[in-house]
Amino acid sequence: MAGGWRWRKWAARRQGKIMLWQALTLQLGYNATLVTLGAAMLGVAAGATGTFLYLGKRALVSDAISHSTLPGVVLGFMVMVALGGEGRFLPGLMLGSAVSAGAGLLVLTWLTARTRLTEDAAIGAVLSVFFGLGIVLLTVVQGMSAGRQAGLETFLLGATAGMLREEAVVIALGGALVLGLVMLLRRPMVLVAFDPGYAAGQGMRLRLVELAMMGLALAITVVGLKVVGLVLIVALLIIPPVAARFWSERVGVVVVMAGLIGGSAGYAGAALSATAPALPTGPLIVLVAFALFLLSLLLAPGRGVLAAGLRHLRFQRRVHLRQGLLALAGGQPVYEPLTLRLMRRAGLVRADGVPTEAGRAMAARARLDERRWQMLRSDPAFEAAAARYDGLTPLAEVLTDDQIAALDRGLRPEAAV
Amino acid sequence: MEQDFVMLSLPPLVIGICAAVACALPGNFLLLRRQALIGDAISHVVLPGIVAAFLLAGVVATGPMMLGAAVAALIAAVLIEAIRRLGRIEPGAAMGVVFTAMFAGGVLLLEQSSASGVHLDVQHALYGNLESLIWLDGWGWGALLDGQALRGLPPELLRMAGVMLAVAAFTALFWRALVLSTFDEGFARTQGLHTGALGFALVAVAAVAAVAAFDAVGSIIVIAMFICPPAAARLMTNRMGRQVAWSLGFAVLSAVLGYVLAGYGPLWLGYQNALSAAGMIATVSGIILGFAALLGPCRHPGGAPRGRGAE
Structure with a gap:
């Protein structure tokens, strides 16, 4: 009995692995493949677009944009039904959502510019009010279509099950279009994000560029509604850029990295969700993106947590070694356990704490270096160099040999090592 | 008619008012501290906590769910702070990363739970069901004095009223300290306040x-x-006390007007189906904010009413 159960469990797990592999290599049928590729395209475009919002410190504006699409989706549905058409025709719903998100964006900019309200308050107000209005309209539709489920709730959290082929194509094409526009507009957008004052001085139309930036975010939201849902689409605009920022200080690289991270999240999330019925696409894409963010936070060179920790450790070791050597040179015993251990490992002292030959030589060099630094810091001629004193840097890294020789003339007796 | 009102409309109305007031009170300070979006973040991050509590407890019970929500909110606060410090990321973006990821986790958990046979509604979490909080024992206005009938009040009513009172007590008790530390944190610290x-x-x-x-x-x-009532109130006055008073008035007005419009509006127009009360309350609060932004005496970026000097 137990064996049979275990075997079934093993078989199920194996089946799951095969499915996942098939999904990742696009062998899970035509529809799943289209959805996966569409989501990947969407992710690339969203990551690249979001980078400019993030660099301009306006990441959360996308939250207001995405929530304010809801009334437009429902109104679009109502208009199309009233005209006797199919209410769920995706381009029509996208048009409606674009119009209402645009209205939300205008209200947001107006509130921020014309009243004393700060941008975060304006974001929250637009977000909640438009969303509330959308919910009201949603209940109107539910009453209107009495019994016939409109299925508009899928736009809240996204759903790819039962997505039509044309819809997947629309999403992929929309993503590609936005990506192209981002590439075209990247220079003015970078300038405005970093230094609006300078950009204005260069004769750039600030409001126009900002509007374009927001318009692209709006386009991403509209395109991504069907796949990720309006509550979570903002994650695709925020998480990849924040993750990408860890890897580089250059805008171009960050944009490309954000596109890569967003694209892989879209691809892997959609593929994962195709393997089982209870795995919704939107949340999976977001969680994959979050996992990539965590990896970046930990592992990125330079800004990553691990790199910072290593840097700190290396610094600590250098300080301990230097102080230990100076103590040896002064003939004082070293008691500090970490210092002793480090010096023993470097072969500078013996197990009983007595300095080795190499240790004595190095200690003398350290002492000489320290004496030279002291000379240098008391001499106004070397003021610029003296600013680089941190108790660790060897003087040879700061001055040329000739300069050091000139300095040595001042400390005759000790210099004769 | 009278019985209908007390039974069906009075409890949701009171609960709506209590909820609006309880949120608008701290909202005034959050707005001025530029932390207005905390409400948005909290309402996203509690989802995984609520779902996890539901999965662990196995029933839809309020106690565990509140606990789960509180734990989730705490985790989110720690995560946001950690990401902000470790990654040197601006607070808005750190918040965006955390609340979307946690909300996604909550939705995923939810789908898994509904797949395993039990059902918990996403839409319930998003827009509540104020309309379902009815008082079956409320046979008329007299029931308000009837101990037996009062026991049948929806538990949410007492809880929400209690929370509202607690929030009001907190605000009243720490009024001076809150105002001081909101407007001038440095000065508040020199006065010995733990800001x-x-x-x-x-x-x-x-x-x-x-x-x-x-x-x-x-x-x-x-x-x-x-956000909306405090923001509208901010456009009406420069004095903190008056701002809070305005915001409470706006909050109550939104709750009452929104509930009535959602419940009775369609009937007046000849339709049968009521609309979402939660959505309508939010909409009404937005309309109030719109009027304040167009007409409020202190709406201009400078703050003081135009044409007059600052007080």
Whole structure:
């Protein structure tokens, strides 16, 4: 009995692995493949677009944009039904959502510019009010279509099950279009994000560029509604850029990295969700993106947590070694356990704490270096160099040999090592 | 008619008012501290906590769910702070990363739970069901004096009223300290106030109000009431006391008007189906904010009413 159960469990797990592999290599049928590729395209475009919002410190504006699409989706549905058409025709719903998100964006900019309200308050107000209005309209539709489920709730959290082929194509094409526009507009957008004052001085139309930036975010939201849902689409605009920022200080690289991270999240999330019925696409894409963010936070060179920790450790070791050597040179015993251990490992002292030959030589060099630094810091001629004193840097890294020789003339007796 | 009102409309109306007031009170301070979006973040991050509590407890019970929500909010606060410090990321973006990821986790958990046979509604979490909080024992206005009937009141009503009173007590008790540390943190510190602890307490109180309201009326009202009434009030006056008073008035007005419009509006127009009360309350609060932004005496970026000097 137990064996049979275990075997079934093993078989199920194996089946799951095969499915996942098939999904990742696009062998899970035509529809799943289209959805996966569409989501990947969407992710690339969203990551690249979001980078400019993030660099301009306006990441959360996308939250207001995405929530304010809801009334437009429902109104679009109502208009199309009233005209006797199919209410769920995706381009029509996208048009409606674009119009209402645009209205939300205008209200947001107006509130921020014309009243004393700060941008975060304006974001929250637009977000909640438009969303509330959308919910009201949603209940109107539910009453209107009495019994016939409109299925508009899928736009809240996204759903790819039962997505039509044309819809997947629309999403992929929309993503590609936005990506192209981002590439075209990247220079003015970078300038405005970093230094609006300078950009204005260069004769750039600030409001126009900002509007374009927001318009692209709006386009991403509209395109991504069907796949990720309006509550979570903002994650695709925020998480990849924040993750990408860890890897580089250059805008171009960050944009490309954000596109890569967003694209892989879209691809892997959609593929994962195709393997089982209870795995919704939107949340999976977001969680994959979050996992990539965590990896970046930990592992990125330079800004990553691990790199910072290593840097700190290396610094600590250098300080301990230097102080230990100076103590040896002064003939004082070293008691500090970490210092002793480090010096023993470097072969500078013996197990009983007595300095080795190499240790004595190095200690003398350290002492000489320290004496030279002291000379240098008391001499106004070397003021610029003296600013680089941190108790660790060897003087040879700061001055040329000739300069050091000139300095040595001042400390005759000790210099004769 | 009278019985209908007391039975069907009075409890949701009172709960709506309590929720609106409980959220608008701390919202005033959050707005001025540029932390207005905390309500938005809280209402997203509590979802995984609520679902996890539901999965662990196995039943839809309020106690465990509130606990789960509180734990989730705490985890989110720690995560946001950690990401902000470790990654040197601006607070808005750190918040965006955390609340979307946690909300996604919550939705995933939810789908898994509904797949395993039990059902918990996403839409309930998003826009609540104020309309379903009815009082079956409420046979008329006289029932308000009838102990037997009062026991049948929806538990959300007492809870929400209790939270509202607690929030009001907190605000009244720490009024001076809150105002001082909101406007001039440095000065408040020189006066011996623990501004850090106070800020944390404010966020904690906001979280309690949000979670309680979230349970009763859904997250839309929470987000809207944290921001819209205080924002509208900010455009009406320069004095903190008056701002809070205005915001409470706006909050109550939104709750009452929104509920009535959602419940009776369609009937007046000849339709049968009621609309979402939560959505309508949020909409009404937005309309009020719109009027304040167009006509409020202190709406201009400078703050003082145009044509007059500052007080």
